[in-house]
Amino acid sequence: MSKAGDEMTPRTNEQNNAIRRQRIYQIKNIAAKVFLEKGINMEIGDIAKKANLGRGTIYHYYNNKITLLEDLLSEALEEAKKNTIEIINTNELPLVKLEQYARRQLKLWVEQPFVFILFKNYLLQSEFIPAKNNDEILKDFQTYLYIPIVKTIEEGIHSGQLVSVDSDTAVKLFFGALVGTVHSYIKQNDSLYLTVDTQWIDDIITILFKGLKA
Amino acid sequence: MSKAGDEMTPRTNEQNNAIRRQRIYQIKNIAAKVFLEKGINMEIGDIAKKANLGRGTIYHYYNNKITLLEDLLSEALEEAKKNTIEIINTNELPLVKLEQYARRQLKLWVEQPFVFILFKNYLLQSEFIPAKNNDEILKDFQTYLYIPIVKTIEEGIHSGQLVSVDSDTAVKLFFGALVGTVHSYIKQNDSLYLTVDTQWIDDIITILFKGLKA
Amino acid sequence: MSKAGDEMTPRTNEQNNAIRRQRIYQIKNIAAKVFLEKGINMEIGDIAKKANLGRGTIYHYYNNKITLLEDLLSEALEEAKKNTIEIINTNELPLVKLEQYARRQLKLWVEQPFVFILFKNYLLQSEFIPAKNNDEILKDFQTYLYIPIVKTIEEGIHSGQLVSVDSDTAVKLFFGALVGTVHSYIKQNDSLYLTVDTQWIDDIITILFKGLKA
Amino acid sequence: MSKAGDEMTPRTNEQNNAIRRQRIYQIKNIAAKVFLEKGINMEIGDIAKKANLGRGTIYHYYNNKITLLEDLLSEALEEAKKNTIEIINTNELPLVKLEQYARRQLKLWVEQPFVFILFKNYLLQSEFIPAKNNDEILKDFQTYLYIPIVKTIEEGIHSGQLVSVDSDTAVKLFFGALVGTVHSYIKQNDSLYLTVDTQWIDDIITILFKGLKA
DNA sequence: CATGAATGAGGATTCATTCAT
DNA sequence: GATGAATGAATCCTCATTCAT
Known part of the structure; x- marks a missing residue:
């Protein structure tokens, strides 16, 4: 008018x-x-x-809810990929890499919860996300985020650094413990991601790796 | 006729x-x-x-979806309560109790997935279940399933059997690892609960408790 | 078995x-x-x-709900028809007939509520009853229960016994007052139709006819 | 653009x-x-x-059918309340008040049928309306619409202006006749509320009050 | 770029009715 | 004759999505 x-x-x-x-x-x-x-x-x-x-x-x-989710997951994928590559592609020993990776991952999840969503959904498969490129993301998740860890854990086991168990079991415990534990720490502080107390992260890592070490 | x-x-x-x-x-x-x-x-x-x-x-x-869920959860609660009481109310040392409890819990979850649902939903608060007696179930969950474990873990820490960390962290890791890990093992065998291979359960328990021990 | x-x-x-x-x-x-x-x-x-x-x-x-209702209404129709014929087909003066009719009707309704249903539904048309022979019942209602009263009221008006108003209005008030008033008296006594106090019936009739008389 | x-x-x-x-x-x-x-x-x-x-x-x-009905009834309540207060709270004699009230009420009902719905449903309890605030509306109906008339009728009886009958009976007849009669006049004119012929209203009032007067 | 009114596909729920026993 | 388990048509209601402004 x-x-x-x-x-x-x-x-x-x-x-x-x-x-x-x-x-x-x-x-x-x-x-x-x-x-x-x-x-x-x-x-x-x-x-x-x-x-x-x-x-x-x-x-x-x-355009729609799915697109929004896809965008969310894609970005999370990128973020996590960066993190994973950076650490896994070093020359450290498997155990050291895994520990660094775990610590960084926990921090990342707490600071950027949308990255956590990615892991939660593809590891715990809580719910099927009907994203058009869901398969693509899943594939990338496998390729860039999951397999590298699996490989590293296998290396760790074969080299005798990690407990001698079925590697599949070790992987599931590794990720399961991280995802399962972190969940409780997210959602609480509504935006004060900066001032996070990280003592618990150290404790979690310490305990988990004490268990995993040979 | x-x-x-x-x-x-x-x-x-x-x-x-x-x-x-x-x-x-x-x-x-x-x-x-x-x-x-x-x-x-x-x-x-x-x-x-x-x-x-x-x-x-x-x-x-x-009457409706919710009632059905409530029934499911209530029965799960009973089942888990039985399991918890039976083990926690013994005179064993905290560490022994926890280990027995964890082992039994994992088996129970795999055999009766809806008990797992209960834990997953109230521990990870995966999704809000709009049950009318949601609060009641939550309270019962806390009272009969959660607190007893918290207490036992605290005992374990104070008595020096478990690692000396914030008990809250230990509890979160304990449950988080169990729930997070088991998730991958459910949903697969569609009804062959009988022939379950339980090696992985032993492995999980072993690793987890190695980490938790003082 | x-x-x-x-x-x-x-x-x-x-x-x-x-x-x-x-x-x-x-x-x-x-x-x-x-x-x-x-x-x-x-x-x-x-x-x-x-x-x-x-x-x-x-x-x-x-066979179905409708048949049941039809049966109910049919029987009510018979019952009311009897009542109506008996009184209207006498040689009394219109006013006397109407008064007798009204009094008997009220009693009948209170004693046999299902007769009241018939009147309520076809006079107040509260709701459409999807009876297959709904039209038939309606027609019979008109023919045997409604028209005779309309005629009698018209007679009463023309003979100067009743107030000189549009007969349609008089009819509506006559039935409306009966049905509207009686409603409150039904439903209360759950089956003690026998010991009904009938003072109110006399009062209603007295007042209504005082109003209707020329 | x-x-x-x-x-x-x-x-x-x-x-x-x-x-x-x-x-x-x-x-x-x-x-x-x-x-x-x-x-x-x-x-x-x-x-x-x-x-x-x-x-x-x-x-x-x-939000749902009920809310819509509630809104309808609430507005009707307000409308009727206004009407009632305006007339009942004057210094006229009971009989005059009642007559004015009845006349206005009939007009209101014909012009705004949903006000009629309110009366029909709470006086004849035609059907149970499952409104959440059903009790509240019922209470308001009693307080603001019903009791004032009951009081006025009682005054009228005690002051000798109205017939000497049980006041409860008089009230039931008063409302019953109005509601019962008006029913036939509603639903017909589908929107031509403007050109309503009101002769019948006068006739109804005349007859009814002739009957009610001492 | 910004928005809330409008919509309808899809899933929840009710209840008359059928039917095996 | 008697019954309650089983059913699906019909309605309620939610929510992603479109679109005029």
Whole structure:
């Protein structure tokens, strides 16, 4: 109705891009939290409300719920990949690598819960995420995040550094303990990821590796 | 028509009760499986189809989805309570009790997955189950299943048998590792609970307790 | 299962008929009460429970809910018809006939609530009863119960005995007042129709006819 | 695309509110009509179809059927309360008050049928409306709509203006006649509330009060 | 870019009715 | 004759998604 618009300068491309980036960041972060609470039953309306946006606005940035989740998982994959590669591709002994990896992983999960979502969902397969590229993500998860650890654990076992058990069992315990334990530590501090007390991380690692060592 | 003489009753009460018992048993079992797969998104239709029954039949026995879940959880609670009491109320040393408990728990979970559901949901708070008596179950869970273990772990720490860490951390690791690890072992064997290979259980327990011991 | 039946004499036809009659009477009476409470939303289960019968038993006597209602309404129609004819077909003056009719009607309704149902539903048309012969009953209602009163009221007006108003209005008030008022008096005494205090009936009639008289 | 300048808001709040107000008004009105026809068996689909809206739209404004009914009844209560207070709280003689009240009430019922619904349902208890605040409405109905009339009628009787009968009987007749009679006059004119012929109202009042006067 | 009104597919639930015993 | 287990059509209701503004 209003023909107003004396400020005919509509908005520069750059300004728009900035808004866009900021909105996507915001949405993704909130979505991660909501997903953590409600899983696949996360509602677009929940996100919109928490973000103080209209439901339509979410759809302005994401075609649908699945796309949003895919984006979330993809980014988590990248983040975790970086972390994994960095540590696993060193020349340390398997045991050292695993310990460093575990410690870093726990920190990462607590600081960026959406990365935790990735692990929780593909390890605990709590629920099937009907993402179109779900298989692709799963494959990448296997390739870049899971197999490297499996390999390292196998190395550890064969080299006699780790307990001599079926490697499959060891892997399941390794990831299971991490994911299962961390869960309780997430969701509590609503955004104060910075001031996290990390004593528990050290304790978890200590105990877990005492058990795993040969 | 009927040759049954003057038996006015078409089916005896006992016959009906038998049918009921059998149906409820069947429904509960199938529901547990479906829940394990789809969580709270379990559909009545899924259960009906798997049971080869009409949707209405499920409703003949349960007022609604929630009631069915409540029944599932209540029974799981009883089952787990039995297990917990039996072991925790002995005169063994804390460490021994915990180890026995863990071993029995794992077996129970694999054999009766819906007991696992109970733990998974109240420990990991995976998904909010909108049970009317949710609070009651949660309270019972705390009282009869959680606290006793917490106490035992505390005893273990104070008596110097277990590693000297914050007891809260130890508890979280203890349960987290069990729940996180077992997850992978459930859902696979679709009904062959009998021929379960239990080597992995021993391995898990061994490693976990090696880590936890002082 | 039981081949028992030493009493090979199954049951005489007469015995069966007696049972049949008794059951139908019982069902109809209870159905009337339930209908009075819940209208067309009356559930077969309600009737069965109140009658201490199985749901199936109701269907043994009535093909479906509608048939049961039809039977109820038909019988009510007969009952009311008798009442109406008896009084209207006398040689009394219109006013006298109407007063006698009203008084008898009120008594009848209180004593046999299912007759009241008929009037309530076709006068207040509270809800459409999907009876197959609904139209037929409606027609009979008009012919045998409604029109005679309309005629009598018209006579009364034309003869100067009744107030000089549009006869349609007078009819509506006549029936409306009876049905509307009686409603409160039904449903209370659950079966003690015998010991009804009838003072209120006299009062209602007195007031109503004082108003209607010229 | 938009010529609206930098108006970030697609529709102003005021525009949205206007839409909401209009829709709610529309839905409520149609619901009242449908309820009048089908009672508690009113279907959301009926309303939607009559309003040329999707079923979902009704749910956009009302959480469920009950809430919609509650809103209907609450508004009716307010409307009737206004009417009652206005007339009963004057200094007129009881008889005058009652007559004015009855006349106004009849007009109100015809013009706003959902006010009639309120009276019909709480006086005749035609059908149980499972409103959550059913008790509250019932209490308000008693307090603000019923008791004042009961009191006035009692005054009238004690002061010798009204016939000397049990006041309870008088009240039942008073309301019963109004509700019972008006029923026939509603539902017919589908929206032509404006050109209502009110002769019958005068006639009803005249006759009724002739009967009630001492 | 932003939004909330509108929608309908899909899953939950009710209840009349059938039918084997 | 008597019954309650079984069923599915019909309705309620939720929520992802579209779209006009």
